[in-house]
Structures are given as structure tokens and as C-alpha cells.
Amino acid sequence: MIDVRLLRSEPDAVRSALARRHQPEVLEQLDRAISFDTLSRDIVAKRDAIRAEVNDLSKEVGQRRKSGDTAGAEELQIRSRAIGEHERVLAGEFDVVQSDLRELLLRIPNVPHPDAPDGAGDVDNPVVKGPVNMPAEFAEHKRVPHWETGTALGILDNERATKISGAMFTMQRGNGAALARALCQYALDRNVDEFEEIRPPSLVTTATLTATGQLPKFADDAYSIERDDLWCIPTAEVPLTSIYSGEVIEAEQLPLKMMAYTPCYRREAGSAGRDTRGMLRAHEFDKVEILAVASPEQAPGLLVEMTGRAEALIAGLGLPYRIIEICTGDMGQSHHRSFDIEVYAPGCDNWLEVSSISWFSDYQSRRADIRYRIAGQKGTQMTHTLNGSALAVPRVWAAILENYREPDGSVTVPGVLHPYMRGVERISGR
């Protein structure tokens, strides 16, 4: 949620920043929000003046009662009651305007960072690094999609996954399952130097899913358990961000760095049939997420650090990759600035998005009410949040099967994963 005070003090700056997202309806919402805010301040001023009057009268009623002036007290009561009617009307109006305003603000996206590249959509995302590790050409035996290799080796069984749960569910078996788990273990071990490992709940309340920005706008993308008013998390970002919701953190505690390995659930409404072969897009997948709660000053450095960490994991696996920056027209609603890491998969002949690292400025913190206090200073400020996929399993799993496919159809396991694979260095057919 963007700051209403910013809307008041610098409406033009907010407008031109949001205009870079190339979504005309956002600017309309902005105008309505500004007029709601003006109206609400107008009403609250009147309401408060009346409340002050009622408070004064009530005090006097008490005093007169005490001194025995019953008649005088009763006369004041009558007056106060009449004024109270008016107060009730104004208070009602205020509540309506406030909730309309909040509803609007929850749907207005974050302002992009000034340095975020301009663009209308994903084709405008500039490559900021790479390709790294990219061979001049790929041998024919690597030009095999992972779903063929995985099925042939008996480590991918999507046919039965579909029988069990329906379309767009996947299932890994044997060394394929081990490979998926090894990737998570690898990602956790490489970040435990700085990030606290968390095992959060994967079902969360509506308030929690609203704090990170998925609700109210993107309800169709999440699985909901209506009977208990809970939602399945689409990413560990959701529970991790809300760990400190409603709390005030001492400045010297910042940044708070956390990571979690969780399943992620996405309905993928509207994307059925698109890039859904093999492991490319599924309703349920595993991911290791890294997250930081920081001061505004710490945030830019953390964005660089966290992007570097995600990159190091991919580089460590020896996969060809590149880093792109997300342009203003392609940014997620909560994002202030964002980078993606893409891995090249020769079998699909495609760059696969395997990691996304984002800075949310105070957008999520304001929704979640996460503040910090500087010792010796009055008041509190909103924190900044950042997060990124350290490693999203399915597409990395897919890229390994394609990049490490041998002429005989087996798959070599990258060296860094050997310790987590019970010594298996090569996955061959049974």
C-alpha cells in the first residue's frame, strides 16, 4: 500500500511514477483515492470538533451531579444527546469513506524505483548480465526436453500425478525425487551463514495473504480453504513477511534475514496449456525463499546481495544463465524494483525464469504494519521488505536434466549436489 501522506504532499510525483506502469486504470484509481482522502479529512475534522464538545459537556454533567445540581445536569444531557446524533451521522460517513479508501489503496500498485527501466511488457526487460556459462553450441543429445528424459529414466511420472490430482501436478520418483530435495538442501546450506531457517505454516489467514499483496486483487490465483477461511501459500514470502506484522522492531536488529523451504501452491488461472509441459508450470512445487526486513538505507545493498546469492546458486550448478531487470510495465503489483534470473534449457530451447528477487520498499510493510524504531528518536517508521527465490525446484530440475544429459540418455548430477544425493553422481535408467 502506498502512503496516503505521499498522495497528499506529492500527488504529481506519485502520478508520474505510477504512469510508468502503463496501466491507465491505475491513474483513475489514484484520482479517486485522492478525492476520498480529502473528503475523509474534511469529515473527520467536523466529527472531532463535535466529539470534543460532547466530551466537555459530559465532564460537566459529572461535576454538576456531584455538586447536587441535578436539574442543570439533566439539561446538559439533553443538549449533549442532540449533538450526539450529529456525531453519529458524521462518524458513519467517515467509516464508509475510510473503508472505500482502504479498499482502493489495497489495489493500487507500488511506485517503481526511479532506476527501474521503462517498458510496456516483458519484451522490454533488459538483460543486465550474461549469458554466463553459455556454450557456443549444444550437442544433439542435449536437445531433448526434460519430460522425455525424465519419463525415460523413470524419475518423472506426471501421468500418474495427473491421475491422482489432475492436470498440472507433477511427481518425481527415485533419484528424481532425491534431486528435487537435494536442490532445496543445497540452497538452504548455502544461505544459512546469514539467513535464519524458518519452517512456517503453509496455510495462512486472509489478513496474512493481504499483507504481501496477493489479496484482494489476485484471489483467483490462490487456493482457498473456505470452510476454515484459510489460504494455501503461493510462496514462503507470505508467511515470512508476516512474522513481524504488527510489531515494532528496534533499528539495531535490522536487517532481519530469514529463509524457508516450503511447498508453493498456485492455481495458475488463465495459464492452462501454456508452458505447462513437464516441470515448467505446476500447481504445487517446492521452493527455498530468502527474505529480509530492513531499513530503507539497507534495502538497496540487500537487493544486490540477495540477487548475488541467487545467482551464486545457479552458477554453482554450472547452468547457463542470464540476469534480466524487470521493466516498469512488467513489474508485479507490490514491486519497487525487481530482477529475474533465467536459465537456458537446451531441450525446450527456452530461457526459464528460475528466480525473482524484489524490493518492495515500504509497500508490504504498510499493509502488514511492520515498523522500526531508532533508539533516541521519537516515533516509528515503516520497514522495507525484500525477498527472492533462492531456488525454485521444478525449472532448475528441468534445466539440469537438459543441460547434463549424456549421449546414452543418462543425466550427470552436478558436483555440488553429490553430498545430498546419497553419493549418486549419475542418474541412469533402471
Place this chain on the structure above:
RNA sequence: GGAACGGUGGCAGAGCGGACAAAUGCACCCGCCUUGAAAGCGGGAGGCUCACAAGGCCCGGGGGUUCGAAUCCCUCCCGUUCCGCCA
């Protein structure tokens, strides 16, 4: 799921219809005292809204009663204990 009891400031904990932003203790900050510190003494200090002041709001959330609610009523949430169920 059932029953009982709870939810008040950083923490503990009083207040249970009228001057309560809220006693007291601990912790914290500033003085005095001291070579320095502790103890002792004196003083200060919550959050939100807000340019500031004034005003308003905040005693788990929401609603109600009342001239007036931390205090009474309803409802929801959370916690503790006991029972039931269960990995």
C-alpha cells in the same frame, strides 16, 4: 468440539460507569549525590492522526447501552487449564 478462567503501556500488574493515557513495581532516559559505579533522592518518558498547536482516537477486534465505557451487554479472535478427539 465442550467447560472454566483470562486478554490493560517494553514486561509484570491494579483499576471494574464520571477528571483514566490509566496506580504500583521492574526495565529505560535525565539530573543530584559519588573519584567512578551501585544504592538513594528528584524529575522524565506510550502509540496513531497531525506542518505545529489544539482537538480526536487507542485498555485483544467489531458492535451495542449511556450525557459519559478500560469498566455494563452482545459477538468474534487469541491464550491458559480441564475434558473429548488425535499424529
